Amino acid sequence: MVAGETSGDLLAGLLLDGLHVRWPGLQASGIGGPRMVQRGFQADWPSDKLAVHGYSIEVLRRLSELLGIRKKLRERLLRERPDMFIGIDAPDFNLGLEAALKAQGIKTVQFVCPSIWAWRADRVEKIRRSVDHVLCIFPFEPALLASHGIAATYVGHPLASVIPMQPDRLAARSALGLREEDTVVAILPGSRQSEIHHLALRFFQAAALVKHAKSAIKFIVPAVPSLKNLVEQLADAAGVRDDVQIVAGQSHTVLAACDVTLIASGTATLEAALFKRPMVIAYNMSWLSWQLMRRRQLQPWVGLPNILCRDFVVPELLQEAATPQALAEELLKWVDAKSAAPGKITAIEQRFTQLHEELRRDTSRLATDAIQKILET
Numbered sequence: 001m002v003a004g005e006t007s008g009d010l011l012a013g014l015l016l017d018g019l020h021v022r023w024p025g026l027q028a029s030g031i032g033g034p035r036m037v038q039r040g041f042q043a044d045w046p047s048d049k050l051a052v053h054g055y056s057i058e059v060l061r062r063l064s065e066l067l068g069i070r071k072k073l074r075e076r077l078l079r080e081r082p083d084m085f086i087g088i089d090a091p092d093f094n095l096g097l098e099a100a101l102k103a104q105g106i107k108t109v110q111f112v113c114p115s116i117w118a119w120r121a122d123r124v125e126k127i128r129r130s131v132d133h134v135l136c137i138f139p140f141e142p143a144l145l146a147s148h149g150i151a152a153t154y155v156g157h158p159l160a161s162v163i164p165m166q167p168d169r170l171a172a173r174s175a176l177g178l179r180e181e182d183t184v185v186a187i188l189p190g191s192r193q194s195e196i197h198h199l200a201l202r203f204f205q206a207a208a209l210v211k212h213a214k215s216a217i218k219f220i221v222p223a224v225p226s227l228k229n230l231v232e233q234l235a236d237a238a239g240v241r242d243d244v245q246i247v248a249g250q251s252h253t254v255l256a257a258c259d260v261t262l263i264a265s266g267t268a269t270l271e272a273a274l275f276k277r278p279m280v281i282a283y284n285m286s287w288l289s290w291q292l293m294r295r296r297q298l299q300p301w302v303g304l305p306n307i308l309c310r311d312f313v314v315p316e317l318l319q320e321a322a323t324p325q326a327l328a329e330e331l332l333k334w335v336d337a338k339s340a341a342p343g344k345i346t347a348i349e350q351r352f353t354q355l356h357e358e359l360r361r362d363t364s365r366l367a368t369d370a371i372q373k374i375l376e377t
Helices: 005-022 034-038 057-061 063-080 091-103 121-130 141-146 158-162 169-175 193-213 225-237 251-257 267-274 287-296 304-309 324-340 342-359 363-376
Strands: 029-032 042-046 084-088 107-111 133-136 152-154 184-188 218-223 244-248 260-264 279-283 316-318
Touching: 005 034, 005 084, 005 107, 005 158, 005 267, 005 363, 029 063, 042 063, 063 091, 084 091, 084 363, 091 107, 091 121, 107 121, 107 363, 133 141, 133 363, 141 152, 152 363, 158 267, 158 342, 158 363, 169 251, 184 193, 184 251, 184 267, 193 218, 193 225, 193 260, 193 279, 193 324, 218 225, 218 251, 225 244, 251 267, 260 267, 260 324, 267 279, 267 304, 267 342, 279 304, 279 324, 304 342, 316 324, 324 342
Parallel strands: 029 042, 084 107, 107 133, 133 152, 184 218, 184 260, 218 244, 260 279, 279 316
Antiparallel strands: none
16 A cells, blocks of 8 residues: 555545455555554555655655655565555556556555546546556546546545534534634644645734734644644744644644634645535645646636535635735634624535535445455456
């Protein structure tokens, strides 16, 4: 198995739970994170090795290292010939590896369909060449893949089963030392170091503006433990270190506790939607990476909640639009709606509840059923 980044580690950990139930003696190794290791996974490389940001400069700086890791892993897998290889997201790394393994008769599964419906439609042929089956986390994906001759199964999104349909806000606030009556803004600037460098300072500058407008607001940041010091330094640079509570991990507790979140585009936005929280989505990357992404974009939305709802249900501020002033203004609109327009909050909660129901499936069972069928062919 190969899982990239924090989100891939989370998905792979949930999948491993189902695999171990189906095959108690299962042995799994490759590239993974702490959640996978907790389930007995042998991580030959940590998943954060694959955490790259953007489409060009950031990747090029580490290309030699990444290609070296993939070459070593490919040679080992071709020598040991596992029963199956499962790539968890990270398509730039996994599809090339899967193509080499499939060509040598090793069964390959990709868990999480590459976002050919959002950008990179050119990947379709590569997916067909690389994998025996795709485990899809969104309901519209299998039909799209089938139209290109790619076998796929909708297994639901694992997070939809992990996150409760009705989060316990009071318990989460108690765990974080927050009061029931507090207005709480969660700040999630990303899980990669490069994302944090591009986003955290402007997020904290936006927090300073919001704090100036409404001094009673509480801010809390669930930082990736290994990047907590960096987050603290950027909060200090923005002059809000004393106004922001920074905790190691605990992103789900923070999302359950907050009223609204300022959040980097990515899997975390779907988590926020499953917690039924209003949000302001933002993203920023290098100019060249942005130009490449814009040319490949196939639809008007970038944030997963908006993509899945097929509408701008929450604001997106991208690249030069993601100024501290604009971010603060959008956050304050949600904060003010809490008292001035509660119907707006109720409407978004209802839409996200509907989305939660659409994504909630017995993912472990559906995934392992599909995997077993592939192994038997």
